[in-house]
Amino acid sequence: MTAENPLGRLDDDDYPAYTMGRAAEMIGATPGFLRAIGEARLITPLRSEGGHRRYSRYQLRVAARARELVDQGTPIEAACRIVILEDQLEEAQRINAEYRRAAGSPDPTV
Known part of the structure; x- marks a missing residue:
């Protein structure tokens, strides 16, 4: 992040930009589901200064995969x-x- 572009961190997959309600809405789940996967230690949301859970885009992808299962x-x-x-x-x-x-070995996945 630079001083000229304070919004640059929003491009960071690990930046905790989303509230619990917004995160739940984005993945089609409930806040209770997010709390449950947090208790299962799949993801650990960061906390705002006020103590509210905040989720990153990476955490939302992980949560969405868990929700699919x-x-x-x-x-x-x-x-x-x-x-x-x-x-x-x-x-x-x-x-x-x-x-x-x-x-120098060939990649077998190619």
């Missing part, structure tokens, strides 16, 4: 675990691809 009948705790494992797998694949590039 719950809507398909997956219990919320299991949905949270699935989303965590999917995220870990994606990160491991990214790291593996970086190692392959550094070693």
Whole structure:
């Protein structure tokens, strides 16, 4: 963020720009759902100076994925675990691809 463009942080996926009500509305869920996935430690919203929960775009994508699984009948705790494992797998694949590039090996996903 620069002094000339204070709104630049709104382009940041990790900037906690959304209130609980707005976040719930955006993903088609209830505030109770957001509290439940917070209790399951899928996401940890930041708190405003007044103590209100604030969510980032990244957290909303994670929450939306959990909501999809719950809507398909997956219990919320299991949905949270699935989303965590999917995220870990994606990160491991990214790291593996970086190692392959550094070693000069072809990327098997291409």
